[in-house]
Amino acid sequence: MTSNNMLSKITRNLPYWILLMIVVLWSIIPIYTAISSSFKIPREIFNYPPTYFPAEVTFSNFARLFEDVPEFVIALRNSAIVTFFSMVLTISVCLPAAYTFSRFKAPVFRRSAIVLIAIRMFPPLVISVPLFPILNEIGLSDSHLTLILLYTTFQSTIITLIMKAYIDGIPIEIEEAAYVDGATMYQVFSRIILPLSRPVIVATAIMVGSYAWNEFQFGFLFTSTNARTAPVLIAEMVGSLTGVQWGNVFAASVVQFVPALIFLWVIQNQLIRGMTSGATKG
Amino acid sequence: MLSRRSHRLFFLLLTVFLLITAGALAQDDTTEIKVMSHPVHESAVIGGAGAEVDLSPDLVEATGISLVWETQPWPDILERTVRELALADSDISLMFLISQQYSPQVRNQLMPLNDFLESDPIENFDGIAEGMLSFVSDSEGNIYGIPMRAYGPVLFYNTALLEEAGIAEPPSTWEEYIADATAIAGRRDDGARIYGMRFEPSSVILGARAYGGGLLSGDFDILFTEEPMIQAINEAAELYAEGVIPPDFMNLVADDWLTLEQNGQVAFAVRGPTYYSNLNDPEASQVVGQIGVTTVPASETVDFDLAPGNASFWSMSIPANSADPEAAWEVIKFLSSDMAATEMARNGNAPTKLSVYEDPEFAEVNAAWVDAAAQSLLVAKPDWPAFDEQSRASDIFEEQVVLAITGQKSAEEAMADAAELIAPLLPTNE
Amino acid sequence: MTLHKRSAIGLALLLPIFLLIIFVVLIPEIWAIVMSMANYRPGAPITYAGLENYQKILGDPNFKDAFINTIRFVIFGVSLQLVFGTGVALLFSRQFWGQKLWIALILAPMAMSPAILGTTWKYLFNSEFGPINFTLYQMGIEPIYWFTQANYAFAALLLVYTWNHIPGVFILVYPALISIPPELVEAAKIDGANKLNLFWYVILPLIRPALLIALIFRTIISLRAFGEILVLTKGGPFRATEVMSIYLYKEGFVYFSWGTSAAVGVVILIVTIVIASPQIRMLSRQMMES
Structure with missing residues (x-):
């Protein structure tokens, strides 16, 4: 491409680039605010007029965060535990179900799939009030297990449907050939379906993971000091000894969302390619 | 689908997660x-x-x-x-x-x-x-x-703001207090707002008490439909209209106020005496050494000197x-x-x-x-007595107060509505 | 393998997911119906209340407002999300240098927790020292007390909520857009179609299925919006942003009136079923035909 050519291309595309920049800047406003404020001296966060860049870059917010709010480490740990086991449980529950919906054509399976979809429409908040006394009764209040079960259940429908769409795309002939060779169903599942499904497993695991990592509602209602997750603690952190320590809040926010951003980067292609069959977070 | 490198990154992250989890589980509990x-x-x-x-x-x-x-x-x-x-x-x-x-x-x-x-x-x-x-x-x-x-709450005042407005002494009557706050409110040179006083919806209870009234009697009789409360609400509506109290006062929580006070944007604040140390904390406050403390005065129309604050x-x-x-x-x-x-x-x-x-x-x-503080404690009493639906009653009351202060209802109407909604929530007198 | 045995295996594979749904969703749901007919407060004896709780909430003007707010929130919120989500997807259907990075940046809101979004936007909207009001002040506009006036608060909430959920529409519409065969677009251009006609008669029909799915998901998710609203406005001012989920939360976890709170839950459930049932039917048909 000659430079002349390129120049004309740039000028032709300039309006679109400007539009793109506006959209991108608009999208990252809060993220930028949180990151830049986390490196400001706390007094500067409240500065009037506000500053767009830290006048003096400091890491003191991060250092003080872990000193002032030792619970934050525990909250991160709780988030990690809940996220990890939600991923594992969701995959192990949904993959067999997806396989069934994809390969078993009896009407009973279609009908149960519709039940699954209908259940997904149930607003999570509606079960929270009855769940509170139930969890008390069975001794599961403020526990990791509660959150893991809730997250898994509320993600299971969509994950199953995504996996089903993927398994639909695996040629059934491979399996038929294996059966002819005398393989059992278990062998077909573990030697053929499982390895071939690895990409969708990774992608859906990340979807569940970022949901569990960020979830606020259930975490807020069903945890106290024991299983409290990072987002809940951050929302609670706006109260401390001397007014709101915005420095700590922003530092904690950055620590919380950086892993989620990395997850998003990994899963991005998966999210925007070929998941028209209803993939979305919720 | 995903590239191999993405997979490797994913499993790496997973390992980090596992390590954190494992490390966490190994932690032992202390006797705290x-x-x-x-x-x-x-x-x-x-x-x-x-x-x-x-x-x-x-x-x-x-x-x-x-x-x-x-x-x-x-x-x-x-x-x-x-x-x-x-x-x-x-x-x-x-x-x-x-x-x-x-x-x-x-x-x-x-x-x-x-x-x-x-x-x-x-x-x-x-x-x-x-x-x-x-x-x-x-x-x-x-x-x-x-x-x-x-x-009992005391009256904090920002001596620098008072001086600037030419006020030498803290107020000795409720009327003076309102007048001083009105005089000081305005805009600072850098554009920041200066407010006359800390004001929350519940502050009208103090106003009503300054005028000899109150919220509920000890036997759960409703007092807030009476004249002193109406007077306090109307006064607050005026302060609101003149910008003496923030336009978003109903959304400011205790910590927001502390920040504003520490920023030197508030002339008077009724709060617990022990916040003296917060306002004089050099790490957080820009008004160190500028804060005076006195009692909350009652109206000149009543025969007592101190307005009974919320204990x-x-x-x-x-x-x-x-x-x-x-x-x-x-x-x-x-x-x-x-x-x-x-x-x-x-x-x-x-x-x-x-x-x-x-x-x-x-x-x-x-x-x-x-x-x-000692004088204030002698006269102070809690705004609300304890009863099962207290938090709902207090929300209803404050909502109606805000409606009246922002001019969407008259004070009388608002308090009559509040009385109608709150009466069924009160414990029956025995 | 006999058909019978095969079905048994299939059902066994479905067992875990259905167990989860029964124990985590259905049983609490039934319990909610039971609770809604009781005077039930922690620390107090439980008594039978019949339909009293339903009478209480249906007679409460605040509940009626919450219902209207919910409908308003869903209609405005979903429209904005769809319009802007589609707009951004259209912009990205041109290939840009660094496409993957730009897409990652505009998807970033998806990776943020409602709790963190709420606190950060709260800071941005702060009337005293917030950057938004400062920018307005510099432009000669008096500061807006965002969370004080009903309309501004509602607008601010819609803005934040839309901002957070544009990526949700984008990830559905964008793949549909880039899978449109370029020949179709070229042919329309040769036929002299202008940009508007091109969008209206060629592109829109092709992305309609994706838009429909986006509409369904966004409606259902907006109906249950909670975290952002709780952190940002708590339903205020004057309950202007109090949607049904916030009303339920306040009944259950601020006033601890579990009976009425459960009744609100049952009402929300009925509303959701009414709104979602045609969509469930459509979606299940689509899923099952594939």
């Missing part, structure tokens, strides 16, 4: 107990926010117990504590509750402390100011809390679901001792033991506010 409270109780015990004594080493020495604090700002602490009480099991062993929370419903979820008091009494129990225990007891004489912090009055209680009631009692005993009460007072706690007020050292250290 968890305490749920407002941040002021933590700073009373461990210092901080301009205060200096840390009692926790003494506590460990005396009882072998160390405290882990779970604090929540006002007003979130109210619902947070009640939510914690509703759990079957809780990690919290000890809780600090404010007087209006001791409703029959909440008392049912607390341990009566009479047995503890009998078998293992606290030092100088009779030294706790009389009358306080009535707020935390039921009619059968069960005691559910040991008072720890009590004060903030916190007690230590052991939840029925407490993780470790015995340890909690040990802590209560320690914090109620004369020594601890005096030390906490040095940290800016407003003591419930009269002996502390008589301590000359305490009076000297806190000379800036101790007189005003």
Whole structure:
């Protein structure tokens, strides 16, 4: 491409680039605010007029965060535990179900799939009030297990449907050939379906993971000091000894969302390619 | 689908997660107990926010117990504590509750402390100011809390702002107070707003009391439809219209106000005397050394001098679901001792033991506010009595107050509506 | 393998997911119906209340407002999300240098927790020192007290909520857009179609299925919006942003009136079923035909 050519291309595309920049800047406003404020001296966060860049870059917010709010480490740990086991449980529950919906054509399976979809429409908040006394009764209040079960259940429908769409795309002939060779169903599942499904497993695991990592509602209602997750603690952190320590809040926010951003980067292609069959977070 | 590199990154992240998890599970538990409270109780015990004594080493020495604090700002602490009480099991062993929370419903979820008091009494129990225990007891004489912090609010004023407006003396009547606040409000050179006074929807209760009225009588009779409250609301509506109080006053919570006051944007603030140390904390405050303290004056139309403020009055209680009631009692005993009460007072706690007020050292250290605080405590009483639907009633009341102040209803209408909604929530008189 | 045995295996594979749904969703749901007919408060004896709780909430003007707010919130919120989500997807259907990075940046809101979004936007909207009001002030506009006036608060909430959920529409519409065969677009251009016609007659029909799915998901998710609203406005001012989920939360976890709160839950459930049932039917047909 000659430079002349390129120049004309740039000028032709300039309006679109400007539009793109506006959209991108608009999208990252809060993220930028949180990151830049986390490196400001706390007094500067409240500065009037506000500053767009830290006048003096400091890491003191991060250092003080872990000193002032030792619970934050525990909250991160709780988030990690809940996220990890939600991923594992969701995959192990949904993959067999997806396989069934994809390969078993009896009407009973279609009908149960519709039940699954209908259940997904149930607003999570509606079960929270009855769940509170139930969890008390069975001794599961403020526990990791509660959150893991809730997250898994509320993600299971969509994950199953995504996996089903993927398994639909695996040629059934491979399996038929294996059966002819005398393989059992278990062998077909573990030697053929499982390895071939690895990409969708990774992608859906990340979807569940970022949901569990960020979830606020259930975490807020069903945890106290024991299983409290990072987002809940951050929302609670706006109260401390001397007014709101915005420095700590922003530092904690950055620590919380950086892993989620990395997850998003990994899963991005998966999210925007070929998941028209209803993939979305919720 | 995904590239191989993405997969590797994913599994790497997963490993990190696992390591964190494993490390966490290996952590062993210590013999700490968890305490749920407002941040002021933590700073009373461990210092901080301009205060200096840390009692926790003494506590460990005396009882072998160390405290882990779970604090929540006002007003979130109210619902947070009640939510914690509703759990079957809780990690919290000890809780600090404010007087209006001791409703029959909440008392049912607390341990009566009479047995503890009998078998293992606290030092100088009779030294706790009389009358306080009535707020935390039921009619059968069960005691559910040991008072720890009590004060009547005082009037803080920003001397720099007063001087700038040519006001030499803090106000001596309610009318002067309103006039001074109106005179000072405006815009600073850099564009920042200056407000005449700290004002929250509940502040009209103080106004009504300054005019000789109030909210509810001791027998749950509604007083807020009467003239003093109407007058207070109309006055607030004027302040609102003139920009003396922030346009978004109904959304500002206690911590927002503290920030504004520390920024020097507020001329007068009615609050607990112990916030003196927060306002003089060089780390957080830009008004160090500029803050004066006096009592809240009553209107010149009434025959008393001080407007009775909202008595903030916190007690230590052991939840029925407490993780470790015995340890909690040990802590209560320690914090109620004369020594601890005096030390906490040095940290800016407003003591419930009269002996502390008589301590000359305490009076000297806190000379800036101790007189005003003592006078204020004598007249103060809680805005709301404790009953099951208190938080709903208080929300309804404040909503109607805001509607009236912002001019969407007349004060009379708003209070009549509030009365209609609140009356069914009040306990029936027996 | 007999058909019978095969079905048994299939059902066994479905067992875990259905167990989860029964124990985590259905049983609490039934319990909610039971609770809604009781005077049920923690720390107080439970008594039978019949339909009293339903009478209480249906007679409460605040509940009616919450219902209207919910409908308003869903209609405005979903429209904005769809319009802007589609707009951004259209912009990205041109290939840009660094496409993957730009897409990652505009998807970033998806990776943020409602709790963190709420606190950060709260800071941005702060009337005293917030950057938004400062920018307005510099442009000569008096500061807006965002969370004070009903309309501004509602607008601010819609803005934040839309901002957070544009990526949710984008990830559905964008793949549909880039899978449109370029020949179709070229042919339309040769036929002299202008940009508007091109969008209206060629592109829109082709992305309609994706838009429909986006509409369904966004409606259902907006109906249950909670975290952002709780952190940002708590339903205020004057309950102007109090949607049904916030009303339920306040009944259950602020006033601890579990009976009425459960009744609100049952009402929300019925509303959701009414709104979602045609969509469930459509979606299940689509899923099952594939």
